[in-house]
Amino acid sequence: MIKTPYLLFLGDAPDQLSAKVAQGIRDWRPENAVGQFRMEGCEADVGLPDMSLEEARAAGAKTLVIGVANRGGVINQDWKKVLVTALEGGFDLASGLHNLLRNERDLAAVAQATGRDLHDVRVPEVRYPIASGRKRSGRRVLTVGTDCSMGKMYTSLSLEREMRARGMSCTFRATGQTGILITGEGVPLDAVVADFMSGSIEWLTPENNAEHWDIVEGQGSLYHLSYSGVTLALIHGSQPDALVLCHEPTREHVRGMPGYALPGLEELKELALKLARIANPDCAAIGFSINTHKMTEAGALSYLAELESRFGLPACDPCRFGAEALVDVLEAMT
Amino acid sequence: MIKTPYLLFLGDAPDQLSAKVAQGIRDWRPENAVGQFRMEGCEADVGLPDMSLEEARAAGAKTLVIGVANRGGVINQDWKKVLVTALEGGFDLASGLHNLLRNERDLAAVAQATGRDLHDVRVPEVRYPIASGRKRSGRRVLTVGTDCSMGKMYTSLSLEREMRARGMSCTFRATGQTGILITGEGVPLDAVVADFMSGSIEWLTPENNAEHWDIVEGQGSLYHLSYSGVTLALIHGSQPDALVLCHEPTREHVRGMPGYALPGLEELKELALKLARIANPDCAAIGFSINTHKMTEAGALSYLAELESRFGLPACDPCRFGAEALVDVLEAMT
Numbered sequence: 079m080i081k082t083p084y085l086l087f088l089g090d091a092p093d094q095l096s097a098k099v100a101q102g103i104r105d106w107r108p109e110n111a112v113g114q115f116r117m118e119g120c121e122a123d124v125g126l127p128d129m130s131l132e133e134a135r136a137a138g139a140k141t142l143v144i145g146v147a148n149r150g151g152v153i154n155q156d157w158k159k160v161l162v163t164a165l166e167g168g169f170d171l172a173s174g175l176h177n178l179l180r181n182e183r184d185l186a187a188v189a190q191a192t193g194r195d196l197h198d199v200r201v202p203e204v205r206y207p208i209a210s211g212r213k214r215s216g217r218r219v220l221t222v223g224t225d226c227s228m229g230k231m232y233t234s235l236s237l238e239r240e241m242r243a244r245g246m247s248c249t250f251r252a253t254g255q256t257g258i259l260i261t262g263e264g265v266p267l268d269a270v271v272a273d274f275m276s277g278s279i280e281w282l283t284p285e286n287n288a289e290h291w292d293i294v295e296g297q298g299s300l301y302h303l304s305y306s307g308v309t310l311a312l313i314h315g316s317q318p319d320a321l322v323l324c325h326e327p328t329r330e331h332v333r334g335m336p337g338y339a340l341p342g343l344e345e346l347k348e349l350a351l352k353l354a355r356i357a358n359p360d361c362a363a364i365g366f367s368i369n370t371h372k373m374t375e376a377g378a379l380s381y382l383a384e385l386e387s388r389f390g391l392p393a394c395d396p397c398r399f400g401a402e403a404l405v406d407v408l409e410a411m412t
Numbered sequence: 413m414i415k416t417p418y419l420l421f422l423g424d425a426p427d428q429l430s431a432k433v434a435q436g437i438r439d440w441r442p443e444n445a446v447g448q449f450r451m452e453g454c455e456a457d458v459g460l461p462d463m464s465l466e467e468a469r470a471a472g473a474k475t476l477v478i479g480v481a482n483r484g485g486v487i488n489q490d491w492k493k494v495l496v497t498a499l500e501g502g503f504d505l506a507s508g509l510h511n512l513l514r515n516e517r518d519l520a521a522v523a524q525a526t527g528r529d530l531h532d533v534r535v536p537e538v539r540y541p542i543a544s545g546r547k548r549s550g551r552r553v554l555t556v557g558t559d560c561s562m563g564k565m566y567t568s569l570s571l572e573r574e575m576r577a578r579g580m581s582c583t584f585r586a587t588g589q590t591g592i593l594i595t596g597e598g599v600p601l602d603a604v605v606a607d608f609m610s611g612s613i614e615w616l617t618p619e620n621n622a623e624h625w626d627i628v629e630g631q632g633s634l635y636h637l638s639y640s641g642v643t644l645a646l647i648h649g650s651q652p653d654a655l656v657l658c659h660e661p662t663r664e665h666v667r668g669m670p671g672y673a674l675p676g677l678e679e680l681k682e683l684a685l686k687l688a689r690i691a692n693p694d695c696a697a698i699g700f701s702i703n704t705h706k707m708t709e710a711g712a713l714s715y716l717a718e719l720e721s722r723f724g725l726p727a728c729d730p731c732r733f734g735a736e737a738l739v740d741v742l743e744a745m746t
């Protein structure tokens with residue numbers, strides 16, 4: 079578990095997009111971040127107060143989170159200076175970069191000398207069990223999609239926000255690097271060893287009160303040949319009561335695979351339910367989360383209305399129009 | 413790749429069953445083993461000549477393969493003496509034990525000093541790619557089952573034997589520890605990191621001549637909540653042209669999960685094909701491999717006949733009655 083609140087390190091981010099981890103934290107857990115730290119030449123701004131390391135410490139920050147992608151996969155010397163000073167000043171460090179903090183000798187040495195923690199959230203820090211298949215109390219909703227990278231994390235976080243606003247008992251369960259940095263905990267599922275994938279998700283979504291909802295962040299897609307096994311492990315490890323079906327209507331083919339068309343939503347619904355019902359015969363598909371960012375507002379609204387009438391289920395774009403209709407269904411199930 | 417031929421180490425095996433890795437090598441690659449090495453008190457015998465280390469070296473053996481499960485997960489001192497002497501005598505060592513040879517300090521030190529290799533086949537030794545989804549030339553047949561541990565490896569090896577007997581071009585592709593020790597190579601899929609599972613199977617089953625068959629050893633089951641993700645990665649990584657559906661009719665519930673019934677064969681056929689056709693729309697289920705070892709001969713034969721008439725597909729118990737009818741279909745597809 080990563081200590082909060084954070085100071086968000088934006089480094090020398092060349093543009094706003096490269097700071098999307100910081101932006102995610104700012105959007106979904108603003109209470110977890112006291113400010114942002116920007117170096118000379120930084121072109122990103124997530125709208126938090128600019129702070130020095132000293133100012134952030136005084137404001138209570140405990141961890142410096144690397145909220146920016148690094149260029150060429152290298153932690154450069156300018157970054158290093160800041161990171162070393164942060165460790166010396168009492169900060170832990172947290173990162174989702176591919177190249178690990180712990181493998182940087184200077185950082186590892188300073189962390190050890192100062193007794194600070196280096197959190198590389200790409201690496202599992204828990205010995206997960208093999209899945210038992212045992213039914214747990216409490217309820218679980220999982221996002222599944224026609225493809226990768228179409229908004230499953232944002233959908234899950236939107237559900238959580240709306241459920242909390244209604245006073246429902248719920249927890250967002252992160253299964254990827256960004257989600258883990260946003261919330262401070264979770265399972266980096268793509269880095270878990272095959273035999274323990276499903277067990278890691280059982281571990282992440284334990285027994286709970288009957289009315290509590292775990293909102294499990296989906297990964298990959300049953301239709302993406304590279305990651306479908308990860309998706310199925312999520313479905314069978316979380317034993318969902320409810321599935322939210324995610325789609326981006328303007329996407330032309332499966333991510334990175336021009337030869338593969340996306341499935342239709344009927345097809346996704348049928349296949350995901352069939353697989354989920356192996357674990358939980360009562361699982362239901364409760365509605366759609368549609369990423370309409372490439373559509374006009376009128377086009378998006380008419381697409382959503384068409385889906386609702388075709389399936390008799392709510393269809394939302396949570397980022398654009400809110401997730402109320404999906405939460406209505408979850409609330410009625412509680 | 414493990415150097416052949418082997419000397420099979422049976423140690424102090426308390427019974428025949430504990431030597432099943434050695435038995436598998438003896439059954440399926442007798443040409444890979446010059447003899448067996450048994451210690452005092454060994455109660456297993458795989459029917460190969462008993463040899464000392466010196467005799468086996470003289471007969472050409474290059475690797476001492478641990479063909480027996482160890483008691484309590486410990487490599488004891490009696491074993492150690494033999495293993496150290498083997499390394500000093502010029503043998504590599506190979507093992508599928510959970511506790512790794514490389515983690516035994518004395519073995520690691522002697523191996524380094526003598527320049528011998530320690531093969532722990534539970535640990536991937538390759539940096540596998542992320543799956544590309546690209547279609548490869550050559551043909552692939554995969555075994556899938558209603559549950560784990562019901563004969564997918566033996567089915568695959570039976571297919572290979574029959575196909576070779578007919579002069580067909582084919583390769584058994586091992587995906588588990590025993591299969592890897594039998595053939596000397598393969599992918600230990602249960603130990604591969606999630607993101608690379610499907611890619612490891614693409615790596616294992618590369619482009620080949622149009623008439624060549626890869627016979628891919630199945631793992632887990634779509635219906636086993638602990639391992640279903642591994643099974644789907646195999647289906648999507650191998651892009652099979654043909655599936656052989658495996659079942660054990662006398663099994664009462666999914667292995668280790670009393671609450672979960674096995675699916676019917678109609679259900680397995682439909683689900684496995686639906687998933688396989690995401691990768692290869694032309695994939696066909698070509699028949700059944702049934703583990704009838706708990707049935708009478710008459711009961712087994714009538715069960716197989718009933719399946720054949722119900723599905724219009726061949727149904728065999730390869731270990732009991734041969735795999736000819738399945739290979740007839742594969743040969744007709746070539």
